[in-house]
Amino acid sequence: MSSVISAPEPQLLRRVSASTVLDFMRASGAVTVTDIMKATGLARATAISVCEELIERGWIRELENQRAFGQYQKGRPARRFELNESAGFVLGVDVGIAKVTAVVSNLRGETVGRSSQPFPGVQITAEDRIPGAQITAEERIAIIDQSAMAAIQDAGASADMVLAMTVGIAAPVDRNGDVLATQHFWELFDLDIKTAFNNLHGWTVLLENDANLAALGERWRGAAAGVDDVVVILSSERFGSGVIDGGRLLHGSHGGAGELAFLKQIEGVGDTFGIALMARTWAAEALAGKAKTSLRRHPAEEIDAEDVFTAAAAGDDLAQRILDRLADRMARVIGAVATIFNPELVVIGGGVAKSAGVLLKPIAERLDEFTATPPRIAVSPLGESIVAVGAIRSALDYVEKNSLNLQLRTRSLAE
Structure with missing residues (x-):
């Protein structure tokens, strides 16, 4: 037959x-x-x-x-x-604990609009207190929407020209776009953003973990371009990682494949606080004592990681010791990640990356102590935009996959 x-x-x-x-x-x-x-x-x-x-x-x-x-x-x-790169636009949104950043891109991936707004009364400390973070979900959605619409206006576009929106949050997100809200910190991001923005504007909304988007952005336009096995570690306030294995972004069964909560069990680390937070915490602790340091020109409550890096570059002994502690801490973090995922490259990302290049050599010198498979290490050139860049890439991927099913509206505010 x-x-x-x-x-x-x-x-x-x-x-x-x-x-x-x-x-x-x-x-x-x-x-x-x-x-x-x-x-x-x-x-x-x-x-x-x-x-x-x-x-x-x-x-x-x-x-x-x-x-x-x-x-x-x-x-x-x-x-x-x-x-026709202006036939439609995509939105990439980075929702952090302290602020939201929205970026608009045309269909070639070129940034044409941007806006950033803070969430009121938010501060992260080494004691894990987050004053003011309990603003309501409705208030957070309203601020996210204000930032998104300001970015669209900056692009000279209109809401009905947005073909897709990807939102990055500091919590695990599974393959279906559902938030794993099993910890208090993660619950702060369980805002039902997809439904809210679909109701507000009719947009297709994709939700993803911020570190996963950082990995997508870094592989698209950063230090990991062309690398199939890479871990990107967001390392400013808290550690989080996005893992690309064989060119494929890993999620795990509930979206937690790159979560670094296990660092609490790593000797010499003990928590998930990042470079920026620990730099200012250790500096404040030293200033509370009698240490002689140029950092005293800054009020202890206003000192930040950039101040510490600048002082170290100028030869300040205390600041240099803080950098040495940071390098040792990062070597332990990267060693643990390298042992689990065995990447070719680990990229340090986030707002602190622009200063973290000075840590690369001392980290590399220590890596053999903490892993049998030391990777190459780099700092991201994308700075604070790393999550938004990945969000744009995610939204473009959706549009490119579904182009022939999308209805374009070519009206702009300028018309």
Whole structure:
């Protein structure tokens, strides 16, 4: 008995062709039909037909053909097309405990709008007190929305041009976008953000752990570009990590694959507080005593990690000892992570990364003490934007996967 394999439906082939052309256009500048044929293998008539359909849908545009001055060209100039990068926008939002940052990107991943707003009365200390963090979920949603809309306005766009929004939070998020709220700190981020923004604006909202987004952003545009096995450690206020193994982001059964709560069991670490928090904590402790240090020019309650790094660079003995303690602490953290995940590269990320380069050498010198598989170490060039960059990448991934199912609205505030 023979079986019959049906040929693909013409409509399916059409969608595949359109998707292939659109993928090529995203990675290219202005292209001709011949360029499209070479890249996709499509026949000329099909390539032209697909381009005209994508123009009608709003995804690409045809450029005016102009011959170079003084040059003779026989026949008609070739038709040229390019991605309409402003046909829609994506939102990347980093929701921290103390502030929210929203970034708007066009369809080429270029940042075109940004806004940041604090949550009122929030402070993180080494005693794990978070005064003011108990503002209501509704108040947090309102501030997140204000930041998002300010970023959209900064981009010269409108809310109905947002094709997807990815939000990063400092709590585990599973593959379905559900928050693992089994700790008090994580509960602060269980705001039902997806429902709230779908109701407010009709947006498709993706929710993800902030360190996971940091890993996506770092692999896209940071020190981990092209690296398939990498751990990115957010290390400013609290430690958190995003793990990419074989090019695939790890989540675990409940989204906790990169959580670092086990650091409480690591000798010489004992908690999940990051570089920035410990730098200012140790500096404040020293200033409470009689230590001679240039850091005394700063009020103890206002000193930050940048002050400590600056003082150390100027030769301050106390600040240099703090940096030595930080390097030892980070070597233990990275050693534990390297033993568990065996990455090729570990990237130190977050706002403190711009100063943490001075720690790389002393960390590397200690690593052999704490792991049999020491990775390369780097600091992120993305700074405080690392989570938002990853959120943009996540939202773009969604749009690129679902382009032909999305309805574009090409109206802007400027019109």
